[in-house]
Every structure is written in C-alpha cells, then in structure tokens.
Amino acid sequence: MxxxxxxxxxxxxxxxxxxxxxxxxxxxxxxxxxxxxxxxxQTDRALVLPAELPxxxxxFHALLIPMLTLPHLAAAAVILLAAGLTLxxxxxxxxxxxxxxxxxxxxxxxxxxxxxxxxxxxQTAAKFRVGQTLVTNNDSRASLSEADLGEIRIDxxxxxxxxxTDANRKRxxxxxxxxxxxxxAPPGTFVVDTxxxxxxxxxxxxxxxxxxxxxxxxxxxxxxxxxxxxxRDSFIPAGAMCSTRPEQGPGIPYFEDAxxxxxxxxxxxxxxxxxxxxxxxxxxxxxSEARAHDALSLWHLLFRVNAAERSQVxxxxxxxxxxxxxxxxxxxxxxxxxxxxxxxxxxxxxxISQWRFWQQSAYPQPPPxxxxxxxxx
Amino acid sequence: MAALSELRxxxxxxxxxxxxxxxxxxxxxxxxxxxxxxRAAFGLLYARYSxxxxxxxxxxxxxxxxxxxxxxxxxxxxxxxNTLREISRFPGWLASIARNRAIDFHRRTKPTDEFDxxxxxxxxxxxxxxxxxxxxxxxxxxxxxxxxxxxxxxYREPLILRLVEGMTGPEIAARTGLTHGSVRVTLHRGxxxxxxxxxxxxxxxxxxxx
Numbered sequence: 286m287x288x289x290x291x292x293x294x295x296x297x298x299x300x301x302x303x304x305x306x307x308x309x310x311x312x313x314x315x316x317x318x319x320x321x322x323x324x325x326x327q328t329d330r331a332l333v334l335p336a337e338l339p340x341x342x343x344x345f346h347a348l349l350i351p352m353l354t355l356p357h358l359a360a361a362a363v364i365l366l367a368a369g370l371t372l373x374x375x376x377x378x379x380x381x382x383x384x385x386x387x388x389x390x391x392x393x394x395x396x397x398x399x400x401x402x403x404x405x406x407x408q409t410a411a412k413f414r415v416g417q418t419l420v421t422n423n424d425s426r427a428s429l430s431e432a433d434l435g436e437i438r439i440d441x442x443x444x445x446x447x448x449x450t451d452a453n454r455k456r457x458x459x460x461x462x463x464x465x466x467x468x469x470a471p472p473g474t475f476v477v478d479t480x481x482x483x484x485x486x487x488x489x490x491x492x493x494x495x496x497x498x499x500x501x502x503x504x505x506x507x508x509x510x511x512x513x514x515x516x517r518d519s520f521i522p523a524g525a526m527c528s529t530r531p532e533q534g535p536g537i538p539y540f541e542d543a544x545x546x547x548x549x550x551x552x553x554x555x556x557x558x559x560x561x562x563x564x565x566x567x568x569x570x571x572x573s574e575a576r577a578h579d580a581l582s583l584w585h586l587l588f589r590v591n592a593a594e595r596s597q598v599x600x601x602x603x604x605x606x607x608x609x610x611x612x613x614x615x616x617x618x619x620x621x622x623x624x625x626x627x628x629x630x631x632x633x634x635x636x637i638s639q640w641r642f643w644q645q646s647a648y649p650q651p652p653p654x655x656x657x658x659x660x661x662x
Numbered sequence: 663m664a665a666l667s668e669l670r671x672x673x674x675x676x677x678x679x680x681x682x683x684x685x686x687x688x689x690x691x692x693x694x695x696x697x698x699x700x701r702a703a704f705g706l707l708y709a710r711y712s713x714x715x716x717x718x719x720x721x722x723x724x725x726x727x728x729x730x731x732x733x734x735x736x737x738x739x740x741x742x743x744n745t746l747r748e749i750s751r752f753p754g755w756l757a758s759i760a761r762n763r764a765i766d767f768h769r770r771t772k773p774t775d776e777f778d779x780x781x782x783x784x785x786x787x788x789x790x791x792x793x794x795x796x797x798x799x800x801x802x803x804x805x806x807x808x809x810x811x812x813x814x815x816x817y818r819e820p821l822i823l824r825l826v827e828g829m830t831g832p833e834i835a836a837r838t839g840l841t842h843g844s845v846r847v848t849l850h851r852g853x854x855x856x857x858x859x860x861x862x863x864x865x866x867x868x869x870x871x872x
Contacts, residue, residue, distance in 0.1 A: 304824070304849055305831040315825070315853075321803040322826045325725055327716035332708045332736055432745040436758060438765075465765070467758035469751040469839070490758065506761075506815045507840070523816035523848065542814055542855070578851070633847045 386450045387412035388431040393438070395425025418446045421462065431455065434475060435468035448478065463494045472639045482529040485511040487639050489523070499531040504541070509635040512538075519585055522634040528555065537589070539582045547574040551582060560591070568594055577605040580632055587617065587625070606632065693749040696740075708736055711753070714837040715760045717823040721811065722764035731767060735760045754839035809859045810852075817852030820845055 302309030390413040396403040398420050404411050404427065413419060413429055421427055421443045429437045429445075434455045439445055443462020449455065455470065458478040467490040468475050475486040480499030484491075489508025495501045503510060509522040514534030521527045527538035536555035539548060550570035557564035568590065575583055583602040587595055599617050608617070608624075609631040616624040626637045689710065695703035715735050719728045739759050746755055810818050810825070819838075823829045829837065835845045 304853055305846060307830055314857075318806060318825050319828065321806060323828075324800065324803055325720060325807060325826045327713050327732070327827060328729070332705065332712070332733060430745075432747050435755075436762060438762070467761060469748075469754040469758065490761065508844070523844075524814040540814075633843050635844075 385414055387414045388429050388434075388447065388450065389413070390419065391428045391430070393426040393428055395422065395441075397421045397425040397427035397439070413447055415447050415450060418444060420444050429457075434470045435466065437467075438465040440464070459493060459495050461495050461497055463492065465492050466490060473642060479529070481531040481533070482512045482514040482535045485513060485640075487511055487520075487635060491521070501529040503527050503529070511640050517588075518640070520581075520629075520635065520637075520640065522581065525581060528552075530555070537582050537585045540578055543576075543579055543582075544574050547571060547579060547582075550574060554586075554589075565594075568597070572597060572601040575601060575605060580606045581634060584625070584629055584632065588620065592618065689752060690749050693743070693746070693752045697743045697746070697749075704736075704740065707752075711756055711837060712736070713827045713829060714753075714823065714834075715756065717827040717829070718757060718760040718819055719764055720807075720826060721815075721818045721822045722761070723767050725807075727767065731763055735763050738763065751839070753837055757838050806856075806860065809856060812859065813852055813855055817848050817855060820848045821852040821856065824849055 303312040304315055390397075390399065390404060390411045392404040392406050392408060392411075398404065399411070399413060399417050419427060419429070419439060421439055421441050423441050426441060427439045429439065429447075431450065433452075437445075437457070440463035443464065444460040445462070445464065446458040446460070447456075448458050453474065454476065455474055456476045456478065460480065464477070466475065466477075466486065468486045468488070470486070472487040473485060477484040477493060479493070479495045479501045481495075481501050484493055484503060487509045489505055489510055491503060491505040491507075491510050493501065493503045503512060503521055504526045505521045505523050507523050509520055512519040512521060512527050512529060512535035514529070517534040519527045519529075519535035519538045521538045524542070525538050525540045527535050529535045533555075537551045539551050543551075547570070550567045553563060554567035554571065557567060568586070571579075571582065571586065580602060583598055583605070586598050587602070590598060595618055599614060603614075606628075608614075609627055612624045612628050617628070626641070629635075629637045689707070692703045692707050692710075696707055712732055715732050716728060719731045719735070723731060735756070739756055742759075746752060807826075810821050812818075813821065820834055823834045823837075824831070831845050831849055832842065834840070834849075835842045838845075
C-alpha cells in the first residue's frame with residue numbers, strides 16, 4: 286500500500302503497531318477485547334478424516350514401469366496400435382458437439398438447465414461448455430467451477446452463458462439474475478459481460494445482480510472489481526457497491542457504510558443530466574457529506590464533472606486526502622492519468638497498475654509506428 | 663462405514679502471536695504432498711489454516727456451529743485438492759470454500775433457526791469455554807462479537823482473525839492471500855467502526871479515515 290506521510294490518518298495507522306502485529310506499545314483497549322473474545326477462539330480439536338484419502342491419479346508412465354520388458358513392451362505397442370486404429374476409424378466421421386474446454390457445473394437446488402437438459406441433483410460429471418447457456422428458475426440454483434478460476438454460484442431466476450475459457454481469459458455473460466463469484470485466478474482473468482457494463486475481477490469475491498431491464502448492481506466483499514463500459518470505469522473495493530444502467534454504464538461507486546444523504550446524492554447524480562440543477566445539488570451534497578473514507582467516490586467524480594465542478598471536487602478531495610507527492614492541482618484538473626493513478630494508489634484500495642494491465646490486454650494499443658488501416662483522404 | 667482417523671493439530675498451547683509458520687516447510691510442498699494422499703501433510707495444512715477457517719466461519723455463523731463447519735470445510739477441500747492446479751493459490755481457495763460453506767449453512771437453516779448467540783448459548787449450555795468466565799464477561803463478549811458481526815463483510819473477517827483467533831496482520835495476509843496493505847486498511851477501519859459502535863471511541867477524528 287502506498288502511504289501518504291502527510292495524511293494524519295496514515296500517521297495514526299503507522300502508530301497502530303499493536304493492532305497490526307501486536308508489537309509496540311500495547312493498546313489496553315485491544316488487549317481487553319482480545320481477552321474477552323478469547324472464549325470464541327478455536328480449540329485444539331482434531332480433524333477427523335476418512336481412512337482412505339483420495340490419491341492423485343497415477344501417471345501413465347508409472348503404470349508402465351512394471352511392464353518394462355521387451356516382450357511386454359512389444360505386446361503393449363501392438364495393442365496400442367490396434368486400439369488407436371480402431372478409435373481413428375470409428376470416431377473420425379462422427380461430429381463431436383460436446384468437446385473443448387468446459388467448466389464443472391453442479392446442481393445446488395431444484396432443476397437448473399443447460400439448454401434443454403436439466404442437471405440432476407446427484408449428477409457429478411456435468412459440464413458447461415463455451416456457447417452453452419445455464420438457466421435457473423425461481424426454485425433452482427447451480428454452481429460453476431473451474432480449477433484455475435474459482436467458483437461462481439448462480440442464484441434463482443438467472444441466465445448465464447459461457448463465452449470464453451482459455452489460459453488468459455474466462456468470460457461469462459450474465460443476461461439476468463444474480464451470481465456470487467469467489468475467484469482465485471490472477472487479476473483481470475475473469476470477466477462478466479452484462480447488458481450495461483463489463484465486470485472485471487481484480488482478485489476478489491463479489492455479488493453481481495442484473496435486473497430484467499439490464500441495469501445492474503455490484504457489491505464487493507473482498508479485493509476489488511473493475512466495472513467498465515465505453516471508456517467509463519468504476520473501481521469497487523471491498524465494502525463498496527456500484528450501480529450500472531443500460532447505455533450509461535457504471536455509476537459512482539460508494540462504500541456501503543456511507544451516510545444515507547451521501548448515498549442519495551450519488552443516486553441523484555447518476556440519474557441526472559449534465560448541467561442540470563439536480564446535478565449541481567447532488568454534487569454539492571456529496572461534497573458536504575463526504576468523509577475521508579468517501580474519497581473513493583470523489584476520485585471517480587473527478588472524471589464525470591465539468592471543469593468548474595472539478596475544481597470544487599478537487600478542493601474537497603484534497604482536504605480529505607492530501608494529494609501525494611507528484612500530484613498537482615493543474616494536473617488533476619487536466620485529468621492527468623499518471624497523477625490520478627498516483628492519487629488512487631494513495632487511497633490503499635488496490636494497485637491501479639492491475640487495471641492498466643487489464644486495459645492493455647483487452648484493448649491493445651497499436652505500436653507507435655503502425656500505419657492506420659484506413660487513411661483519411 | 664469408513665474407518666475414521668484423527669489428525670490433531672501439532673500446535674500446542676495458545677496460537678502463536680508473531681510467528682506466521684508453526685512448523686515445517688513451505689505450504690506449497692505440503693499442498694503438493696496432500697494432493698498425492700499424504701495424510702501428515704494434510705494434517706499440517708489443517709494445523710496451519712484451521713484458525714483462519716474458524717475465523718472466517720465465526721464471522722458468519724453461530725459459534726456453536728463453527729467447530730463442525732471447520733471440519734466440513736476441510737473434508738470438502740480434501741477431495742477437491744487435485745483440482746487445484748496452481749498450488750500457491752491454496753489460501754484463497756480454502757478461504758473461498760469456507761465462505762461458501764457459511765453461505766450454504768444459512769441457506770439450509772430455517773428462518774426460525776437463525777442464530778442469536780445469547781439465547782443459543784443460554785439454552786444449549788454446550789459452550790464449555792463459558793464455564794470459565796463470569797456471566798457478565800461472557801455476555802459482554804457476546805455483545806462485542808455481535809458488534810463485529812454487524813460491521814461490513816470486509817471488516818469483520820480480519821477483525822475476528824485478529825481479535826478472536828489471535829492472528830497478526832502479516833499472518834492474516836499470508837493465510838488469506840490478501841496483501842499487507844489491504845489487511846492493514848481493513849483492520850484499521852474495522853477497529854475504528856467497532857470503537858464507534860461500542861461507544862468507546864478512543865480518539866477524536868483527525869481529518870482522515872483512509
């Protein structure tokens with residue numbers, strides 16, 4: 286985490302060594318809490334395991350080791366050749382509709398369907414393949430999992446399509462409904478397309494809901510998530526949420542513990558039109574209600590206001606979180622990306638280079654000397 | 663019925679406060695060995711990660727259910743270990759299983775079964791640890807636990823790992839796969855909100871919360 290030494294709260298944090306690692310001067314209040322809460326601490330209970338642990342499948346060469354004599358090898362070669370030829374002739378003409386990479390899918394409740402096929406409650410080997418659609422009704426739930434990705438739980442009344450799954454990108458489309466994603470893939474790998482924004486996992490778990498009208502809401506539990514549509518980006522760290530609307534994209538994210546007035550002002554801002562009185566009132570309310578914690582929202586607001594309003598936002602933001610070294614007022618008012626990135630990193634909510642890396646991989650820029658395909662005449 | 667065997671934590675006494683590793687080598691080697699059916703390796707992983715799993719569950723489910731659910735989480739993880747290709751992601755993977763197990767618990771619990779720690783402990787009388795405390799301190803402990811549980815998801819888990827399970831910030835980061843910065847910020851903010859809830863805010867605001 287980048288810390289701004291001029292921020293008095295960060296100085297306080299540096300002094301809170303006891304909370305961090307139990308070093309430094311003991312904090313009597315925390316010690317008392319530790320003592321009281323120790324009754325809930327884990328006891329030294331043993332883990333009870335079944336007698337047989339599932340072993341990893343034996344490698345093919347390990348199975349061959351006991352057979353390593355010439356006659357056995359020759360016999361094995363003949364059998365393999367015959368089996369190979371048989372497989373080739375019998376399988377060559379047949380189409381293979383259910384091939385390619387797939388995710389595991391499990392029935393958690395009711396009768397979720399892939400296409401027209403219901404997933405049985407005890408079905409252990411069900412697969413979800415690229416191009417297929419998983420649908421849950423009002424009484425069914427399902428889970429999707431992939432070893433290198435994580436687990437996605439699908440709530441009732443949802444429709445999800447698997448768009449892509451390869452080493453670098455796992456992508457689903459959530460048309461409607463709710464998913465709970467717990468992701469351990471590298472940041473930027475898991476992407477969810479919704480009718481009004483694209484959600485990019487940046488190392489986290491989160492809940493994403495899409496309403497029948499295409500609007501959406503994202504709540505982050507751990508890590509952070511990027512919400513993106515047509516050049517409009519919102520970052521949603523743990524404890525925050527963000528709404529999105531068709532054709533408008535993601536709104537201003539905010540911490541869910543913000544004051545009701547601050548939250549109402551954000552909703553009003555997101556639904557107002559540019560240069561309207563509603564919008565001006567919403568900005569004024571946000572600035573007056575913002576706590577330092579709400580710098581998350583003010584940082585996003587900088588991008589979505591006109592020059593005069595940006596100056597007001599800057600003034601309030603700088604009071605709540607002093608700009609770190611290298612960040613200047615003129616730079617921020619001109620939306621200098623490197624300065625905005627520096628200021629974001631000083632908030633300690635996530636390293637923005639992860640997002641820039643995703644942007645670069647998703648929307649690569651042409652090399653500087655490349656000629657455009659279409660020349661203006 | 664399959665024979666059962668016990669794997670007891672090799673960690674004697676109270677949990678370490680400053681040490682991140684209790685015993686043995688790096689976790690990657692343990693995960694790899696457990697993937698190949700090594701019971702001792704799985705036992706060591708249990709010793710190293712059971713406190714984290716306990717804390718994650720305690721943040722979400724009644725105390726009386728936590729010990730059984732910790733067992734469930736490890737028994738769910740065991741047969742799925744072979745699906746974990748990138749073993750360095752074991753901490754985050756295990757934490758996700760624990761969080762999902764807590765979600766499952768609430769989905770399967772009838773609304774009337776929803777927990778109230780105070781009445782739960784009073785009625786069941788199953789909480790042996792309470793016997794060592796006065797009723798006053800136990801009631802206060804339950805009130806504090808409820809206050810922590812009322813915090814946003816992102817704050818209650820690190821706070822419980824720190825204040826209940828006795829893990830340090832670096833240890834929480836290592837065990838959950840989160841960054842030091844993220845854990846430090848959530849501990850700080852969570853503690854601040856807890857102080858506000860408990861009405862014992864130690865110091866007046868100094869202009870910044872971040």
